[in-house]
Amino acid sequence: MIYSSVASSLTKIINDMPPVIDKACLNLTALKGDSLSFQVIYFSDTDIKGKISVRSDLGKAVTVRSVEYVPVSVISADPVHLSDFGYISNKPFRCPDVLRKMRGNKLSLKAGKYRTVLVDIELPVNVKTGEHTVSVILSDTDGSELCRNDQKITVLDAVLPESSLIHTEWFHTDCIADYYGYEVFSEKHWKAIESFMKTAVRRRINMILTPVFTPPLDTDVGCERTTVQLVDVYVRDGKYSFGFEKLDRWIDLALKCGYKYFEISHFFTQWGANAAPKIMANVDGTYKRIFGWDTPVSEGVYPQFLSVFLPALTDFLRNKGIADRCYFHVSDEPSKAHLENYVRAKNIIKPYLQGFKTFDALSNYEFYSTGAVEIPVPASNHIVPFIENGVPDLWTYYCVSQGYKTSNRFLSMPLVRTRAIGVQMFKFRIHGFLQWGYNFYNTRLSKQHLDPYKAVAPELSFPTGDAYIVYPGAGGKAEESLRLLAFNAALTDLSAMNALAKKTSYDYVLQLAEDGLNSPITFENYPLSELYYVNLRNRVNRELEKQKEGK
Secondary structure: OEEEEEEEOOOOOOOOOOOOOOHHHHOEEEEEOOEEEEEEEEEEOOOEEEEEEEEEOOHHHEEEEEEEEEEEOOOOOOHHHHHHOOOOOOOOEEEEEEEEOOHHHEEEEOOOOEEEEEEEEEOOOOOOOEEEEEEEEEEEOOOOEEEEEEEEEEEEEEEOOOOOOEEEEOOOHHHHHHHHOOOOOOHHHHHHHHHHHHHHHHOOOOEEEEOOOOOOOOOOOOOOOOOOOOOEEEEEOOEEEEEOHHHHHHHHHHHHHOOOEEEEOOOOOOOOOOEOOOEEEEEOOEEEEEEOOOOEOOOOHHHHHHHHHHHHHHHHHHHHOOHHHEEEOOOOOOOHHHHHHHHHHHHHHHHHOOOOEEEEEOOOHHHHHOOOOOEEEOEOOOOHHHHHOOOOOOEEEOOOOOOOOOOOOOOOOOHHHHHOHHHHHHHOOOOEEEEOOOEOOEOHHHOOEOOOOOOOOOOOOOOOOOOEOOEEOHHHOEEOEHHHHHHHHHHHHHHHHHHHHHHOOHHHHHHHHHOOOOOOOOOOOOOOOHHHHHHHHHHHHHHHHHHHHOO
16 A cells, blocks of 8 residues: 655655644745745555656646655754744754656665655746646556556745845865765866856856965864965965966856856954965975965964965956956954954955955854944854944855854754745845855864765764755756755745745835734744745735736
8 A cells, every 4th residue: 555645845754754734834825936845755565666657737837756755863053943843853853855856767666665856846927927847756666556546736926036144154175075075176177166066056046266376264273174265376486376266167167057156265264364265376396285274364474475365366256257246355253352353354355355245154143243244244143243343245154053043054954944034034034145065074173074865973063954955866957855955945035035035025014024923033943844935935926916916
């Protein structure tokens, strides 16, 4: 006997637990140019080898992938935070996350285990308005139909606008080379980089961390990460010169993939701006490291180098026509204790970055109030003082430490907790979002490489899934995750709400979002009901259609 059912894409189906399905969450509307998804669940009392097929007038807009499981071993960075009840389990478990193409659309069912496929729909802007049906059919090996599940999608007569949010997920170029064993910037490496870039842009990530020099991030003091330096440095008789060929290729590739903004990697080390990043150079014919952990900020050699390098870099970026879309970093996550170091480091590069934007993750408002940081990116659990003081064009981020009450995307969290960020960013008019782990496949401080499909404690010291939202699939191709699609849904929520606010008002849309809630939405207080987000989005979509029709 086979059981099958359609379920929301926000439901995590644990393979040995009967799922709780709210059919009301399957009332789906969409805008033209929108993306949405749903799942089909299977359960059999015998082993079955079958094949999935899809029938729909939406054609190539519909894709289907199997949902694969990975181990979750670190639930939260602080077990005390589990008391907020925003976790699926407080013990290790196997969690559905990886979205994998099925070879020949073949799907195997194990007796007594739940199995899921994810149906993903990416609508073109010229899609026909009205009701569409997507039929997902499971057949046995001889082609006989075993079960069929139909899901209706109502496409409304309005177009989802492009996202106005600047969105960066730190792109770890070295982790791609390390995982696959590719030579850095070999043709195989470039091809894999392109796959990971395209996947990011497809899910509304429009800014890319660009490793002008190997980013000094998540690296133990005195240690190094694999060199992924895009700018060639030459030292001849004590004089510097530079080759920008790889950076030129990187920018062209990123633009081709659809990126709009470039985030230039940090010029000083993380958590204090104490030293220079690792910089490799050809010195009178010998390739070697010329700066790194042993190069303090106060030393005259590194500032002298930057006085030559930065004018050359900024001239190159201007000539590429992207200067107004480039953001520069000083040092990541400085605290009040680092203020003197940070200001010293910023003053070294400031004269050469006139007309360019600088920004850094920073969660202390007093630090920001000194004027040391041009654009602060506070963590979502430290953002209130920045909001209350009216910081313009405010960004936010979350990572390891935002595990209590806040939205986040740890594997141990329900997907609705990931989707909540869209409504939050609308309410607080967030200009940009940063997350540190698009594809970080290292242990803490990069002491070892790891396999994200298998990583278990004690390899990890941060919550499982915090460091990556895509997986390194076969052949250098990125594999998406349920969490990536949930975050993408949050971004489409944000775009739809912004579109409606332009046609009505911000207050009107906020009233829609908070209608019926017991308390206002904050970064630590928001609905944890899947149905809330489905209903809100449907209401916003229908309002947009009415506005288009002038009703």
